[in-house]
Amino acid sequence: xxxxxxxxxxxxxxxxxxxxxxxxxxxxxxxxxxxxxxxxxxxxxxxxxxxxxxxxxxxxxxxxxxxxxxxxxxxxxxxxxxxxxxxxxxxxxxxxxxxxxxxxxxxxxxxxxxxxxxxxxxxxxxxxxxxxxxxxxxxxxxxxxx
Amino acid sequence: xxxxxxxxxxxxxxxxxxxxxxxxxxxxxxxxxxxxxxxxxxxxxxxxxxxxxxxxxxxxxxxxxxxxxxxxxxxxxxxxxxxxxxxxxxxxxxxxxxxxxxxxxxxxxxxxxxxxxxxxxxxxxxxxxxxxxxxxxxxxxxxxxxxxxxxxxxxxxxxxxxxxxxxxxxxxxxxxxxxxxxxxxxxxxxxxxxxxxxxxxxxxxxxxxxxxxxxxxxxxxxxxxxxxxxxxxxxxxxxxxxxxxxxxxxxxxxxxxx
Numbered sequence: 001x002x003x004x005x006x007x008x009x010x011x012x013x014x015x016x017x018x019x020x021x022x023x024x025x026x027x028x029x030x031x032x033x034x035x036x037x038x039x040x041x042x043x044x045x046x047x048x049x050x051x052x053x054x055x056x057x058x059x060x061x062x063x064x065x066x067x068x069x070x071x072x073x074x075x076x077x078x079x080x081x082x083x084x085x086x087x088x089x090x091x092x093x094x095x096x097x098x099x100x101x102x103x104x105x106x107x108x109x110x111x112x113x114x115x116x117x118x119x120x121x122x123x124x125x126x127x128x129x130x131x132x133x134x135x136x137x138x139x140x141x142x143x144x145x146x
Numbered sequence: 147x148x149x150x151x152x153x154x155x156x157x158x159x160x161x162x163x164x165x166x167x168x169x170x171x172x173x174x175x176x177x178x179x180x181x182x183x184x185x186x187x188x189x190x191x192x193x194x195x196x197x198x199x200x201x202x203x204x205x206x207x208x209x210x211x212x213x214x215x216x217x218x219x220x221x222x223x224x225x226x227x228x229x230x231x232x233x234x235x236x237x238x239x240x241x242x243x244x245x246x247x248x249x250x251x252x253x254x255x256x257x258x259x260x261x262x263x264x265x266x267x268x269x270x271x272x273x274x275x276x277x278x279x280x281x282x283x284x285x286x287x288x289x290x291x292x293x294x295x296x297x298x299x300x301x302x303x304x305x306x307x308x309x310x311x312x313x314x315x316x317x318x319x320x321x322x323x324x325x326x327x328x329x330x331x332x333x334x335x336x337x338x339x340x341x342x343x344x345x346x347x348x349x350x351x352x353x354x355x356x357x358x359x360x361x362x363x364x365x366x367x368x369x370x371x372x373x374x375x376x377x378x379x380x381x382x383x384x385x386x387x388x389x390x391x392x393x394x395x396x397x398x399x400x401x402x403x404x
Contacts, residue, residue, distance in 0.1 A: 012279040019272025025223040025259045080231050082170060083224045086356045095347045096280055099339060102385040106392050131359045
């Protein structure tokens with residue numbers, strides 16, 4: 001049952017990323033790579049949660065994985081890595097956290113608001129650190145090659 | 147020896163296309179430097195921010211020329227970024243004549259985006275699937291799909307009226323939340339929170355965040371900061387809009403269904 005849910009969610013994330021790739025005007029075969037990235041990122045996130053990690057840690061791991069995927073692809077296909085990273089990371093962006101933070105604030109629940117806000121900021125931070133870590137490493141490798 | 151002026155304008159043009167279509171700032175600087183150096187201009191410096199390009203070159207006789215390009219309208223068209231990136235790579239290996247590269251850039255500029263109908267259909271689908279992803283049911287999917295249509299229409303109208311981004315996102319957050327609450331109240335949707343989250347995913351500043359991070363890594367602190375701030379303000383605008391709609395609903399109906 002659980003595995004089925006992961007499978008379905010990965011598929012949903014894939015379609016969502018595909019939609020975003022089209023909104024960002026990516027064309028041709030790059031669409032496939034970008035949407036696959038969305039599926040990969042969500043799958044890794046779900047695996048992280050299944051291993052009883054917090055959402056922040058899971059997001060960090062997922063972002064790392066998908067950035068590695070994007071950088072490798074960028075070197076292979078000779079395309080800017082951004083194209084793949086942006087569409088792949090979209091499903092992880094804490095839109096939910098943003099909404100629930102707003103909800104707590106409107107309902108005047110300060111403690112809940114702060115809790116949700118902290119988690120949302122941490123999740124956004126985890127995504128950022130994940131990209132920073134892998135992309136910096138990729139840059140170093142690129143410098144070494146020259 | 148190539149004409150310095152021509153090369154400088156070519157490099158600036160290539161940079162401008164990348165910057166206007168959602169490329170990172172450091173990529174613009176690298177492209178400008180790269181193109182100039184491939185055509186034999188050794189001394190070239192550029193300073194690029196998300197809203198403009200400043201560059202200066204010095205030719206072999208020691209004359210300096212400078213150029214400022216202001217970027218006002220920014221859209222997202224990653225295909226153009228990729229094509230200019232390709233040209234930049236080709237210039238290094240093949241050294242095509244400046245004139246032909248200029249023609250290619252002209253051609254890239256004319257590349258359109260996907261048709262409006264496609265974009266509407268795709269935005270709606272994306273909103274619907276994100277709603278499913280965050281745990282919505284099939285009925286929620288339908289409502290999110292509808293809100294996706296609305297949001298796309300809203301973006302289109304605000305483009306026509308040339309409204310500022312803050313206002314667009316504020317209205318977007320409000321429309322998404324209000325519609326979700328209304329539809330749930332009418333018994334069409336089930337979880338108004340899942341619907342809203344799915345729909346506002348269309349507005350979240352994914353590109354701004356990613357580019358802010360990548361610019362910061364590359365040492366482009368000014369751009370990193372400004373893009374980061376942009377992303378933050380977009381998030382705040384969406385939240386404020388959503389909060390406003392929620393309050394509004396609360397006052398009118400008096401009961402929010404949980």
